[in-house]
Amino acid sequence: MESAWQGTVLLADAHGPRGVARCIDALAGAARAGGGEVLRTKPDELMVLFPAPAAAARAAAAMQAAASALPETAAGELGVRIAFHQGPVLLRDGDVLGDTVKLASRLLERARKAQILTSRATAAQLGVTLTEAAKAEALAPCELVWRRPASTESLKLRYGTMELLRAGAQAARIVIGRGFDCDLSVLDDLASRRHCTIQRRGEQFVLEDHSSNGTYVSPRGGAERLVHGASLVLAGQGVIACGQTRARTGQLIEYFCR
DSSP states (O other), X not given: OEEEEEEXXXXXXXXXXXXXXXXXXXXXXXXXXXXXXXXXXXXXXEEEEESSHHXXXXXXXXXXXXXXXXXXXXXXXXXXXXXXXXXXXEEETTEEESHHHHHHHHHHHHOOTTOEEEEXXXXXXXXXXXXXXXXXXXXXXXXXXXXXXXXXXXEEEEETTEEEXXXXXXXXXXXXESSTTSSEEOOOTTSOTTOEEEEEETTEEEEEEOOSSOEEEEETTSOOEEESSSEEEEOSEEEXXXXXXXXXXXXXXXXXXX
């Protein structure tokens, strides 16, 4: 029997030297608890159908959390990737077919260990925290942020010979920009007068961009990221450049989160 309707297809896989079967069982259990219908399982992957993207997003977060609780995952021996996409699906003899499945599969191929990816078109239907990775097409992958960042007690900024230190829940907002009235004045012509701010929110220090040209943040050991009209949680240590990439300016701000 065959029928067609709108649904959200979620695909997940697990890779590691051991514990894969137990991980797949844990993923399937979390998916069912979240209202999903597990339609297809293999030794290292599964397919789940949800009625709407929001249910798939909640279940995906619960699935990653269930996987992270396994000893093999905690030891770094096991990794889980998840992707989901909303669209028309064709149900045939208990299986799901069609372009929606193919698109979810393409997203899964682009996911890294411990990531959840969805399409930009599906992300537009969600009221969750998303990091947009691209804007050019509807399938551009967006990462679902499912883990709460670790608590940060203090933030130190270093710019040349100047240092600023903020600590505790009552840490004041730091204003960074070209203006001389800023807490940290940057000597870069491409920086805006009040370029960005850093403020403690909850247990994190968050950078918020207010500039014309954007703020470039380079975490230590990670890729440089453009923050433009948006916010970003600072963690660990790295470098901030105002208005242009770090490779094009010597006016760099080092940050240290502890």
